[in-house]
Every structure is written in C-alpha cells, then in structure tokens.
Amino acid sequence: MNILNQLVVSSLSFTPKFIVAKVADRYIAGEHLANAVSAVKQLNSKGVMATIDVLGEDVTTREEAVASRDACISVLDAITRNSLNSNLSVKLTQIGLKIDKEFCRENVETILSTAQAANNFVRIDMEDHSCTDDTLAVYRAVRKKFSNVGIVIQAYLRRSEDDVKALAAEGANVRVCKGIYNEPATIAFKDRREIQQNYVRLLKILFAAKCRVGIATHDDVLIDAASQIIQDLHLAPQDYEFQMLLGVRSERRAQLVREGHRLRVYTPFGKQWYAYSIRRLKENPQIAGYVFKAMFETQREK
Numbered sequence: 001m002n003i004l005n006q007l008v009v010s011s012l013s014f015t016p017k018f019i020v021a022k023v024a025d026r027y028i029a030g031e032h033l034a035n036a037v038s039a040v041k042q043l044n045s046k047g048v049m050a051t052i053d054v055l056g057e058d059v060t061t062r063e064e065a066v067a068s069r070d071a072c073i074s075v076l077d078a079i080t081r082n083s084l085n086s087n088l089s090v091k092l093t094q095i096g097l098k099i100d101k102e103f104c105r106e107n108v109e110t111i112l113s114t115a116q117a118a119n120n121f122v123r124i125d126m127e128d129h130s131c132t133d134d135t136l137a138v139y140r141a142v143r144k145k146f147s148n149v150g151i152v153i154q155a156y157l158r159r160s161e162d163d164v165k166a167l168a169a170e171g172a173n174v175r176v177c178k179g180i181y182n183e184p185a186t187i188a189f190k191d192r193r194e195i196q197q198n199y200v201r202l203l204k205i206l207f208a209a210k211c212r213v214g215i216a217t218h219d220d221v222l223i224d225a226a227s228q229i230i231q232d233l234h235l236a237p238q239d240y241e242f243q244m245l246l247g248v249r250s251e252r253r254a255q256l257v258r259e260g261h262r263l264r265v266y267t268p269f270g271k272q273w274y275a276y277s278i279r280r281l282k283e284n285p286q287i288a289g290y291v292f293k294a295m296f297e298t299q300r301e302k
C-alpha cells in the first residue's frame with residue numbers, strides 16, 4: 001500500500017459522510033431503484049448494456065435475506081416494465097449464503113424463475129475466498145434447473161485455472177475479473193503481471209471451450225489482449241462482452257462500443273452505499289488512490 005493510499009484509508013473513519021457521498025456518487029446510481037433505472041436508461045441511450053446490483057452483502061438474518069431477494073425481483077420487474085437492456089448481478093451472502101446454503105439456493109431459484117419468465121439473465125458475483133466453494137456449489141445446483149445464470153471467476157486466485165477448466169467443460173457463462181478482495185498470498189497472486197497473465201490464460205480456456213465470457217476489466221493491457229484473442233478466434237459480438245464499473249473509464253468504454261464490441265456496465269444502487277463504499281475502500285486500498293483522485297476531479301463521468 002503506498003503512503004497516500006494508507007493515509008486515505010486510515011482517515012476514512014473520520015471522513016465526513018458527505019465527502020464519501022460525493023465520491024460514491026460517481027460509482028453508485030443512487031439510493032433508489034428509480035435512480036438505477038434512470039442511470040441504465042442513460043447508458044442504454046449510449047449503446048451500453050447494464051447489470052443492476054442491489055447493494056448489500058453479508059446479511060445475518062433470514063428477514064434481511066428475503067428482503068434482498070425481493071429487492072432483486074423488483075429490479076427484474078423494473079427492467080421489464082421500462083424495457084431496459086439490463087440484467088441483474090447478485091451477491092449470494094446478500095441472500096443468505098452465510099445463514100444456510102439451502103435457503104440461499106431457494107432464494108436464487110426464486111430470482112431465477114422471475115428472470116426466466118422475463119427472458120432475462122442473472123449473474124452471481126464472486127465474493128472473498130471464504131465464499132468461493134459455497135458460491136460455486138449454489139451456482140451448480142441452480143444451473144441444473146436454469147440456463148439463465150452465470151458465475152464470476154477471479155484471476156488473482158491460484159485455484160481459478162482449475163475452476164475455469166471445470167466451468168468450461170460445463171459450458172458455463174463466466175465473467176472473468178481480477179478480484180477485488182484483499183486475499184493472502186498463499187491463495188492469491190499478488191503481482192500485477194502474474195494476475196494479468198492468469199486473466200489471459202483463463203480467457204483462452206473459456207473461449208476455446210466456446211463459453212460466453214464477460215471480460216470485466218478497465219486495464220488496457222487486458223482489454224488489448226482480449227481484443228487480440230477475439231480477433232484471432234473470429235469471435236462474433238454475441239460470444240462475449242466487455243464489462244466495466246459505473247463511473248470508471250467512460251472514454252475507453254465509448255471507444256470499445258464504437259469499435260463494435262458489446263459492453264455492459266455494472267450499476268449498483270441502494271441504501272447500503274455508505275457501508276459498501278467504506279468496506280470496499282478498506283478491503284482494497286488501491287481504490288483509495290482512485291477516490292483521492294476523484295475528490296479533486298470536478299468532471300463527473302458516469
């Protein structure tokens with residue numbers, strides 16, 4: 001962690017909420033579903049697809065998990081009602097993974113059947129390594145009944161090559177990202193180059209197996225490497241999509257769209273924005289550097 005990031009992280013507890021709000025404003029659509037709907041309408045008008053995420057994770061009661069599940073269903077309904085080009089992303093700890101795996105699976109199935117009726121798709125996000133096995137187990141259980149579901153693999157995890165080989169054999173729809181949690185070196189690559197190399201290795205395995213792939217990154221090295229693979233394999237635009245976070249690198253995003261690639265923006269919203277922002281910053285101090293930069297930027301890019 002560099003000194004600047006360390007400073008930002010250690011001062012977070014004293015940072016007034018309105019300052020965090022100013023920063024979060026760039027990355028989060030707002031507190032309400034209506035905010036997400038209007039953010040997605042804007043994205044769609046620029047030829048960009050979306051995936052909406054109801055902020056929240058690590059719930060500890062069944063009531064909270066059911067409320068989150070219902071919020072996901074409201075999102076799917078709003079997508080249909082407003083004819084949005086968007087799907088849904090969900091974190092399993094938000095709908096009960098740490099309470100009871102079976103209960104969580106039932107909640108996912110309820111969400112998936114709503115999505116299926118609307119001809120829509122649900123992506124299961126990947127959380128920290130304590131959730132990896134259970135997340136994959138729930139994904140595989142629901143995948144037996146539903147085809148409108150995908151999973152996420154983190155390139156920083158040493159286990160991911162094996163996971164991707166298995167998922168490729170199952171014909172999974174996989175989003176590949178670097179991974180955002182601060183994981184120990186025993187299980188995760190720490191070197192930027194190693195993570196990039198593993199990311200490219202995972203993409204190649206998935207594409208060779210003709211899987212649908214979400215290329216989630218803002219890293220030019222990876223965007224260029226992925227574009228080269230896409231060109232070499234003569235992939236059609238429907239075989240893959242680039243994915244980015246709301247508020248990040250909108251110029252590069254527009255360039256990819258101009259080049260004819262499909263691109264989806266992860267669009268989080270919800271009342272949990274403060275806890276979410278603080279937790280993300282503490283977990284991954286690198287983001288603190290972006291935040292510091294954002295505090296001094298006047299231009300708002302979404």
Ligand SMILES: Cc1cc2nc3c(=O)[nH]c(=O)nc-3n(C[C@H](O)[C@H](O)[C@H](O)COP(=O)(O)OP(=O)(O)OC[C@H]3O[C@@H](n4cnc5c(N)ncnc54)[C@H](O)[C@@H]3O)c2cc1C
Pocket residue numbers: 124125126127152154177178179180181216217218219220243244245247248249264265266287290
């Ligand atoms: C659509 C999507 C879904 C994701 N889902 C998951 C998930 O399920 N599980 C998980 O662990 N992680 C997830 N992530 C996060 C991901 O793992 C990375 O932490 C994040 O994308 C940053 O990695 P990068 O590949 O963009 O490379 P980086 O090297 O981190 O970033 C490259 C450049 O992009 C810019 N940038 C990146 N992030 C930010 C930011 N927050 N603010 C401002 N600028 C930024 C900077 O200019 C940076 O130099 C997701 C990311 C995306 C885009």
